Structures are given as structure tokens and as C-alpha cells.
């Protein structure tokens with residue numbers, strides 16, 4: 001297994017190598033098309049041009065030669081006319097006589113503008129084609145000394161093809177030109193390929209370096225180091241990735257610090273009453289304590305135990321809420337009834353506190369979809385705050401009403417209000433804005449609970465009027 005893995009590791013291509021190879025392959029294909037398709041095409045076109053030049057020469061200059069066929073013209077005159085046509089066109093001109101024999105025809109050269117020995121090398125296949133079709137024929141012929149382009153025009157005498165005049169010229173110029181072009185394509189291709197390889201490798205390596213930087217940053221974050229942000233040096237996709245990565249890193253850093261703070265505060269909150277308890281227990285062990293002091297100490301012990309109980313219940317609630325494991329049982333609830341009964345629970349406390357609590361609910365039911373136990377918990381938290389964080393003698397008003405598809409439950413007091421700077425943070429766990437003894441978990445739990453029931457808890461505070469509003473779906 002490890003053998004296979006290590007082979008794979010060695011064969012694995014890096015991003016930059018893969019890109020460089022891809023660019024090179026594209027270049028290679030482009031040059032192969034040039035070499036294998038464009039260059040032969042060029043050759044065909046150039047040869048075609050040469051052949052049509054030859055056939056137009058044949059059209060223009062054959063008449064004087066053709067007229068000698070079947071006449072009693074001396075051979076030297078015929079040769080002169082052939083030479084004249086060759087001189088005028090620059091082609092080699094050959095006049096061949098056709099003798100019809102059984103099963104075909106035979107060709108014999110009568111006059112040639114160049115030496116006869118040169119004619120021997122040519123087979124003049126085009127001449128045979130011209131005889132059989134009775135029309136002008138063009139074509140190329142390969143000889144030992146190179147390709148030759150030919151145009152043959154038939155000469156009719158007494159209804160038969162009596163002779164053929166062949167115009168020929170070496171096509172080696174064309175072939176040489178195309179070969180040169182091909183060679184140059186090869187050289188240019190090799191240079192371009194090399195440049196493409198180097199260029200694409202450099203570009204790809206620069207990209208790969210940037211990706212590597214992201215990878216290293218991600219590894220750091222994974223190891224718990226949120227300090228260093230990645231420099232954002234461009235606005236392209238990788239730059240945007242770096243921006244997104246930095247945003248994620250910041251968020252993770254915030255979460256991490258919130259988590260650490262939560263644990264630190266929670267353990268501090270738990271430690272304080274436990275230290276206090278152990279102090280009182282030690283004091284109570286003293287047997288010479290008088291009854292009054294002993295009772296006072298016991299009262300303190302009871303207070304601290306109550307504080308610990310509340311704190312542990314709150315912490316448990318909050319952790320269940322944040323992990324999403326708190327189970328809610330939503331149902332249709334009459335909020336008027338619920339508001340009245342929760343407010344009633346506070347009567348004994350109100351008597352001590354010297355505050356007044358007013359409940360204002362319209363006649364009839366106000367239905368909302370929610371978990372009644374949890375809504376009661378929120379209302380308790382809000383009324384408790386209105387009592388604890390206001391001077392004694394304050395007036396508290398709890399009201400419920402319908403409002404555009406929602407139900408609003410408001411707890412309002414006429415206390416000094418919440419400092420505007422603290423207002424944005426009162427829903428954070430453990431945040432307390434005044435000296436009243438509290439763990440700062442109440443509003444955090446209340447707003448999480450509201451969110452779980454598709455509702456919302458909001459606050460509006462100014463001196464003399466602080467209103468917490470719980471909005472729930474109707």
C-alpha cells in the first residue's frame with residue numbers, strides 16, 4: 001500500500017506543472033495544425049496556380065503549333081514555332097504526335113523546346129488524359145530532378161486527336177517555398193513552445209505560491225493561531241478568496257475569544273459563591289457563636305446556595321439553547337391569561353419591593369404559537385429585571401397586544417434606564433451594566449428563547465422609560 005502511495009506521490013503533478021503542460025499541449029496542437037494542414041494546403045494552392053498558368057499559356061500559344069499538324073510544314077518550321085511558344089511563355093513546350101493503334105494510342109515526340117534527353121524522363125500522363133477526354137488536362141509528375149507541372153492540350157485533325165502539345169515547368173520553386181515555410185513553422189513552433197513552457201510555468205508558479213500561502217494560513221488557523229491575516233494583493237478570484245478567508249479568520253477569532261471569556265466568566269461566577277459558602281461553613285464551625293450570628297450566617301449560606309442553584313440552572317439552559325438541544329413544545333397559547341398568571345406570581349416580591357405592577361391586557365384571548373413554559377420564563381426574567389434594576393417605588397407595566405400578524409408582549413418600567421453604551425450588549429451572556437448582584441445570564445437566555453420560537457426580543461430605553469418587547473408569531 002505504502003509503495004503505491006509513494007509512487008502516486010512522485011507522479012502527482014503540481015498545479016504549476018499541470019498548467020505549464022496544458023499550455024504547451026495547446027501550443028503543440030496549434031503548430032501541428034499549421035504544419036500538417038496549413039502547409040500542405042499552401043502547396044496545393046500554389047501548384048494549382050502554376051497549373052492554371054500553364055493551361056492559360058497553352059490556350060494562348062498553341063494555335064500556330066496546332067496549325068502545322070496534318071500540314072506539309074517542314075520539321076524545322078514546326079520546331080521554330082515550338083521554340084517561339086516556349087520563349088513567349090517561359091515553359092518547356094513539347095509537341096507529340098498520336099498514332100492510333102489497336103487497343104490504344106502511341107505517343108511520339110515530334111518537337112521539343114528543350115533537349116530530347118530531358119523529355120525521356122517524363123511519362124506525360126497528362127497527355128494521355130488529354131487524348132482520352134479530348135480536353136485540356138493538367139497535372140504534376142514526379143521526376144528524379146523534382147516535381148514538374150504540366151498542361152496538355154489536344155490537337156484535333158479530321159475528327160481525331162492527332163497530336164498533343166504539352167506545356168511543362170518545374171514546380172520545384174513551389175515545393176522549395178513550402179518546405180521553407182514548413183521548416184520555419186517547425187523552428188517558430190519550437191521557440192514558441194519553449195517560451196510557452198517557461199512563461200506558463202512562471203505564471204502558474206506565481207499562482208501556486210499564492211495558493212500555498214492560503215494553505216499555510218489555513219493550517220495556522222487549524223492549529224489555533226488566528227493572529228496573521230493574509231495580505232490581499234489583488235482583486236481576482238484568489239484575492240477574493242483571501243478576503244473571505246480573512247473574514248472567516250476574524251469570525252473564528254471572535255468565537256474563540258467569546259468561548260474563552262465564557263468559560264472564564266462562568267468559572268468565576270461559580271467560584272465566588274463556593275468560596276463564600278466554604279467561608280461561612282468554617283465560621284459556623286465555631287461553637288461559641290451566639291444564636292443571632294449563627295442565624296445570620298445560615299441566611300447567607302441559604303442565599304449563596306440559592307444563587308448557585310439559579311446560576312447552574314441558567315448555565316444549563318444557555319448551553320442547551322446554544323447547542324440547539326433545548327426541546328420546545330409550541331402550541332396555541334392565550335398570552336393574556338399567561339401574562340396575568342405570571343404577573344400574579346410576583347405579588348409577594350412586590351410587597352417587599354414597594355413597587356407597583358400593572359397588567360394591561362385587552363378583553364378576550366390573544367393567541368400566539370409558542371411554548372407557554374418558555375414564554376413564562378421570558379416574562380419572569382423581564383419582570384425580575386424591572387424590579388431588580390430599578391429604584392424601589394417604581395411602576396412596572398406589563399401589556400399584551402396584537403400587531404400586524406404578530407403578538408407583542410411588553411414589560412415597561414419608569415426606572416433610570418440603561419446606559420446607551422451598554423444597551424447593545426445587555427443580551428450578551430454574563431454582561432451586567434449596574435451594581436445589582438446578577439450573573440448577567442437572564443437577558444441572554446430570554447433572547448435566545450425568543451429566537452427559538454421564531455420571535456424576537458428587543459429593548460428601547462431612555463431615562464424614565466425602559467421597555468422590553470417580546471414579539472411572537474400569532
Ligand SMILES: Nc1ncnc2c1ncn2[C@@H]1O[C@H](COP(=O)(O)OP(=O)(O)O)[C@@H](O)[C@H]1O
Pocket residue numbers: 385386388389390413415417418426431432433434436437438439440441442443444466
Ligand atoms: N429593566 C431594566 N432597567 C435597567 N437596566 C436593566 C433592565 N433590565 C436589564 N438591565 C441591565 O441589563 C443587564 C443584563 O440583564 P440580565 O441579563 O438580566 O442580567 P442580570 O439581571 O443578572 O444582571 C443588567 O445587569 C442590567 O444592567
Ligand SMILES: [Mg+2]
Pocket residue numbers: 381384385438442443
Ligand atoms: Mg436579570
